[in-house]
Structure formats: structure tokens, C-alpha cells
Amino acid sequence: MLIACPYCGPRDQAEFTYQGDATRKRPDPASTDSAAWEAYVYDRANPAGNHREYWQHAGGCRSHLVVTRDTLTHEISSVAFAREAM
Template identity: 75%
Template sequence: MLITCPYCGPRDVSEFSYQGDGNRTRPDPASTDQAAWNAYVYDRTNIAGDHREIWQHSGGCRSHLAVTRSTLTHRISEVALAGGSTGRRHGGRS
């Protein structure tokens, strides 16, 4: 599987580290709402199809990327800088 880093170009997935689900919202760190924290940590959906994930280019420029990947085919349809950056968007290849 290849992931197209906005800075480094297409790279093998072995250069990247999976950081987690890109759709979940973390509760406020000061929150003491046990139910919200339990839901954040343990409640997971297992969707079939396109899924937004966060990856870090740990073997390259160290950027955090928002990757849209099909869980059925592993085809990557979009890669962008994570965190709301206005970086360039690139289609990925699998």
C-alpha cells in the first residue's frame, strides 16, 4: 500500500505509523465525565467502506496525515495534512 505524503510524495506504508480513527472527538481533557471517556476509549465502529484515519509519516517528514482509506480494498482516496491545516491534498494509491 502506498500513501502519498503531501511533502515527500508516494511512500510505502512501512514508513508510516497508524495513529487511530480520524472521526472521533476527544472529550475535554479537564472533563471528569466517566461515561464520555469510556465511550471515547472503548466504543468503536467497524465500518465497511471509506474510513478517515490519522497516520504519521514516522519514517520520513514526521507529518500527521488524515487518510481516507477503504477498509474493504485498502484503496486510499484522499490524503491531507491532519489538524485542519490548509496543506495540499493528494489522491493516494494502494
């Protein structure tokens, strides 16, 4: 799988580290709602189709990226710097 880093260009997936689901919303840091924090930490969806994910170009420029990837075919439809994508 090739990931097109916006800074370095297309690179093999081996240079990248998966950082997690980019669609999850973190509860308010001041929240004491333990159910909301448990859901954030432990509940995971297993979507089929396009999904936004965080990746880091650990073997290159070290940028954090948001990658939209089809979880069935692994086809990547978009890559953007995380600071610009959110």
C-alpha cells in the same frame, strides 16, 4: 499500499505508523463524565468503506496525516496534513 505524503510523495505503507480513527470526538478535557471518557477510550467502530484515519510518516518527514481509506479495498482516496484537514 502506497500513501501519497503531501510533502514526500508516494511512499510504501511501511514508512507510516497508524495513529487511530480521525472521526472520533474527544470529550471536553474538563469533563468528569466517566461514561463519555470510557466510550472515547474503549468503544471502537469497525466501519466498512471509506474511513478517515490518522497516520504519521514516521520513516520520512514525520508529518501527521489524515488519510481517507476504503477499509474493504485499502484504496486511498485522499491524504492531507492533519493540521489542515481538521
